[in-house]
Amino acid sequence: MTPAEAASSRRAAVSAPAAPLTLRGIVKAFGDKKVLRGLDFDVAAGAFVAIIGRSGCGKSTLLRLIAGLDAPDAGAIDFEGGATVVPRVMFQEPRLLPWANVIANVEVGLGTRRREPNARRRALDALAAVGLADRAVDWPATLSGGQRQRVALARALVSRPRFLALDEPLGALDALTRIEMQSLLEAVWRREGFAALLVTHDVAEAVTLADRIVLIEDGAVALDLDVALPRPRLRGSPAFGRLEETILDRLLDPSRSA
The missing domain is CATH 3.40.50.300 (P-loop containing nucleotide triphosphate hydrolases)
Known part of the structure; x- marks a missing residue:
């Protein structure tokens, strides 16, 4: 093919x-x-x-x-x-918000759609897609470099680009x-x-x-x-x-x- x-x-x-x-x-x-x-x-x-x-x-x-x-x-x-x-763009640095937990960082990728009823579900699904569903309520500072990049990828994917x-x-x-x-x-x-x-x-x-x-x-x-x-x-x-x-x-x- x-x-x-x-x-x-x-x-x-x-x-x-x-x-x-x-x-x-x-x-x-x-x-x-x-x-x-x-x-x-x-x-x-x-x-x-x-x-x-x-x-x-x-x-x-x-x-x-x-x-x-x-x-x-x-x-x-x-x-x-x-x-x-x-x-959507994924940069070399994760650019996560240190004052927001993982799920909130992913929801940033939804922009104004963060207010929609299914926003949290979509963010959780994006985290699951990158293997971090169990870290949703953790803080970025507790993650490894690779995990932070996974969160950045989830943030880019949550809007289904x-x-x-x-x-x-x-x-x-x-x-x-x-x-x-x-x-x-x-x-x-x-x-x-x-x-x-x-x-x-x-x-x-x-x-x-x-x-x-x-x-x-x-x-x-x-x-x-x-x-x-x-x-x-x-x-x-x-x-x-x-x-x-x-x-x-x-x-x-x-x-x-x-």
Whole structure:
């Protein structure tokens, strides 16, 4: 099954379809520095796309534009469904409210819908989806780093997003916790059917999670690869290693072609 066919199969199993995304001619500058240079980019409905690249290449800027946290200087960003699509964002830091317990932090993700009668039930369901149903009344300070990131993921998921943007959300975790969180992210994405866009420095993480890997260099797409490996991905397999090596070679030596 191709990545597109797999995404289509997942969409059929969920009530709220994932949101296809199209960007055309995106330009973004900060002062005299042009970070994105007429970039064209697409994310198919239900796809999991990873963006990689060196620091300062524009990948986090691209994610912020897609999430609506910044505006492009030129170009168009279009979701199918328009204003009805509200991308959710998961950052590297959990950004939990220290004065609120776990369930209240998850309810923040509902926005004004926190007042609805089923808000608490939805928050509990989101916590259950990330394996923390038993920590609902605990305080963030009592949780490990990985558990705090699970709460952040539950907060992002509680509104049942059609598009989830992930800005290096696992970068601060230890190696074992990071692998566990990768498995959790994959499981939740496959179950919920949303489109996901992951910014990461970790090539192995990109190969583990993504249908498609996009390398950004100097504000433009330098490499765009489909990941046809079966799931779950086996890190020690020859196919995994070959793909990782191809991406690393291109990342470390921009003069090389894919």
